[in-house]
Amino acid sequence: MGFDAFLGNPTAISRLRRKLREGRFPHALIFSGPESIGKHTCALMVAKVLNCLKDVRSISVENEATQIKIAQIRDVLHMLELQPFEGRNKVFIIDPADWLNAEAANALLKGLEEPPENTFFILIAVNVHELPLTVRSRCQIYQFAPLTLAEMRQHGITDELVLRWSRGSIGRARSLDIAQLKRERQMVLNLLEDSVDAKEDNVQTLLGISAELGRAKQDFEDRMAILAILIADTVYVKEGVPGKLVNIDLSDRLTKLAGRTTVHQLIRMAEFLRFVESSLKSNVNRQMLTDVLVLTGSNILNGLS
Numbered sequence: 001m002g003f004d005a006f007l008g009n010p011t012a013i014s015r016l017r018r019k020l021r022e023g024r025f026p027h028a029l030i031f032s033g034p035e036s037i038g039k040h041t042c043a044l045m046v047a048k049v050l051n052c053l054k055d056v057r058s059i060s061v062e063n064e065a066t067q068i069k070i071a072q073i074r075d076v077l078h079m080l081e082l083q084p085f086e087g088r089n090k091v092f093i094i095d096p097a098d099w100l101n102a103e104a105a106n107a108l109l110k111g112l113e114e115p116p117e118n119t120f121f122i123l124i125a126v127n128v129h130e131l132p133l134t135v136r137s138r139c140q141i142y143q144f145a146p147l148t149l150a151e152m153r154q155h156g157i158t159d160e161l162v163l164r165w166s167r168g169s170i171g172r173a174r175s176l177d178i179a180q181l182k183r184e185r186q187m188v189l190n191l192l193e194d195s196v197d198a199k200e201d202n203v204q205t206l207l208g209i210s211a212e213l214g215r216a217k218q219d220f221e222d223r224m225a226i227l228a229i230l231i232a233d234t235v236y237v238k239e240g241v242p243g244k245l246v247n248i249d250l251s252d253r254l255t256k257l258a259g260r261t262t263v264h265q266l267i268r269m270a271e272f273l274r275f276v277e278s279s280l281k282s283n284v285n286r287q288m289l290t291d292v293l294v295l296t297g298s299n300i301l302n303g304l305s
Contacts, residue, residue: 003045007154008038008147008168015142016042020049026140028112028121030097032128033144036171040095042144043122047091050120055090061099068094070103077111080119089118097123098130105132112138164246165229181226184219187212188226189250192234195269195294196261210290220286224276231270234258238266272296 003017012031019025029046031039047056057079059072076092092111094100100108112121112135121139125131128141146168147155157163157173165181166173191213213223229246236244237251237258245251276289 006038006042006045008151009042009144012142012144013042016046020046025050025120027115027119028123028139030123030125030128030131030136030139030141031144032125032141034146034167034169035126036169037144037146038170039124039144040093043093043095043124046122047093047120050091051089057090057092059092059094061096066099067101068097068099068104069101070107073100073104073107073111077107080111080116089120090116091120091122093122093124095124096126097135098125098127100131100135102132105135109134109138161247161249164248167246184223185226185230185247185250188223189230189253191294192227192230193257196257196265198294207291207294210294211287213290224273228270228273230254231266231273234261235263235266235270238263268296269293 003013006013031043033039044056057076059068059076061068062072079090079092082090094108108121111119115121123131123135123139128136128143147170148168149163152163152166152168152170152173155170155173157166157170159178162173162176162178165176165178191210213220233245233247233250233254234257236242237254238261242251245254247254272293276293279289
């Protein structure tokens with residue numbers, strides 16, 4: 001696959017092609033953007049141009065680990081001293097680079113500061129700001145955006161609901177279990193509607209529904225993501241921009257929901273969802289978070305009962 005076949009992110013691709021053509025390609029790059037939108041594919045394309053994939057090393061999270069460890073980066077530093085076995089250059093692809101632990105990131109600095117002439121690093125990250133500033137400052141950053149609906153269709157994705165739920169990610173579109181999504185979405189939408197409609201005399205019922213959501217440890221984050229999209233869709237309906245809807249098959253139901261709530265309520269829930277997302281990185285009580293979440297979206301806390 002050559003650059004001509006790469007769909008999406010034309011600005012980043014044009015910039016990379018120009019630097020390759022001019023022979024002033026940087027020794028360290030960061031490709032940043034959402035998961036599964038082509039960053040790794042693009043890194044392999046760059047590596048092919050640089051050395052036909054003969055001396056490419058991929059560094060990722062080892063089995064059952066949660067971080068890229070310092071020992072893995074020390075192996076990289078050792079390989080820097082070796083001449084390429086084949087080809088002109090050595091290319092190291094670190095993916096996901098935002099999973100480097102602190103010691104590994106600090107060790108990597110040596111390679112980024114003093115790379116041999118024939119060495120290139122490509123760091124792939126969802127959020128470039130998760131990388132230490134010392135690492136970022138030694139790399140050229142290329143920001144990748146989700147693909148448009150038209151670009152997704154060029155990849156052969158034709159189901160409109162799948163297209164919209166994939167949020168510009170080819171990988172997500174191809175792995176999406178739409179039947180399972182609809183089942184989960186039904187439960188989460190019921191919760192959202194019950195939250196919006198709740199009055200003081202049915203708080204216990206609302207908390208019971210919340211308990212079901214909070215117990216789902218394995219699916220909790222996915223359900224929170226579904227809730228965030230449903231909230232956004234309801235805001236789009238209220239603000240008169242239905243073209244942005246993800247859940248186009250739920251337009252009538254979302255319209256009714258929008259008529260029973262306020263933008264203020266929806267924004268309160270969305271803001272608390274962001275807090276939930278950040279809290280999941282620590283050992284928090286999911287049940288407590290969901291209880292507060294459903295009450296945040298209800299009339300009970302908004303003085304509308």
